[in-house]
Amino acid sequence: MSKPITLYSHGTGPNPWKVDLILRELNIPYETEWMDFADLKKEPFESKVSPNGRVPAIHDPNTNITLWESGAIIEYLVATYDKSAALTYTSSPEKYHVSQWLHFQMSGQGPYFGQAAWFWKFHQEQLPSAKERYFEQVKRVFYVLDKALKGKTWLVGDKCTIADLSFVTWDGMAAKMGIEKNYPDYYAWNQRLVARPSVQKMLKDKEAAMAAGH
Ligand SMILES: N[C@@H](CCC(=O)N[C@@H](CS)C(=O)NCC(=O)O)C(=O)O
Known part of the structure; x- marks a missing residue:
């Protein structure tokens, strides 16, 4: 992994900090782009980042993916970067x-x-x-x-x-x-x-x- 992930975030909301925490736990390089709530339900954010006009969202330049919904982002992060399954399991159930x-x-x-x-x-x-x-x-x-x-x-x-x-x-x-x-x-x-x-x-x-x- 070479380039930092961009995390679109906001100070107050609990959801972006869930993703922030997993990025830290996995030592994934990232930079935070602080968003004003007023800019979320507007262009360019809705078209370019999240049609739901909410945070968190990420852009990962290493895989060229843009993703929103904190649960989906967390699943993406562990699938892509947690190769030793430190924060999850590969076994069933x-x-x-x-x-x-x-x-x-x-x-x-x-x-x-x-x-x-x-x-x-x-x-x-x-x-x-x-x-x-x-x-x-x-x-x-x-x-x-x-x-x-x-x-x-x-x-x-x-x-x-x-x-x-x-x-x-x-x-x-x-x-x-x-x-x-x-x-x-x-x-x-x-x-x-x-x-x-x-x-x-x-x-x-x-x-x-x-x-x-x-
Ligand atoms: N289900 C979404 C919820 C996202 C969400 O509600 N984010 C809040 C911050 S915690 C937000 O962007 N609020 C601004 C707004 O609704 O305009 C997720 O888990 O990512």
Whole structure:
């Protein structure tokens, strides 16, 4: 690999930082292009990078691919650059279980946590039933993870994989809601994730990026 990957990102959103974390974990050279939210749903970004007008997206000049959707990007990165399967498995059923948890993160955690944050913080009116609906869904995600992690260190097999790492950037929300300790196995797992040097560094850089207005 010779040329750095471009990561289209934003300081605040949890999704670009998921990809940032995997790039770090795999020591893949990359440079970040900070995007204004106002420029995402406009040209040239929509035509050239992401028709969905959201981040993350990447361009990899080594393979000449442009890709959006954080789960798809993470799968591409491990397929292309994780030749020793440090963050995944090549055996069955483990590789399918990694995929299963990544899909659960993408469809179960990300969107529900996102909607919970929206109705808690950003919606123009207070809608208690909507807040309650998404809070219940957030709790459901914690419940599922907590149960799956009973007696286990990581979600799949005996090592930390993209399945575990993909949850960590949204899990900061749990601390803000003050409910994470109700799910002890989930909580211990999240503490293990947060203690990883790559996660520590990513969280620090996220704060710095936000402070710099990215
Ligand atoms: N499913 C997408 C979600 C991407 C997403 O919602 N990104 C947010 C930042 S975390 C965004 O670009 N928001 C700006 C907007 O919606 O205009 C993924 O995982 O990549």
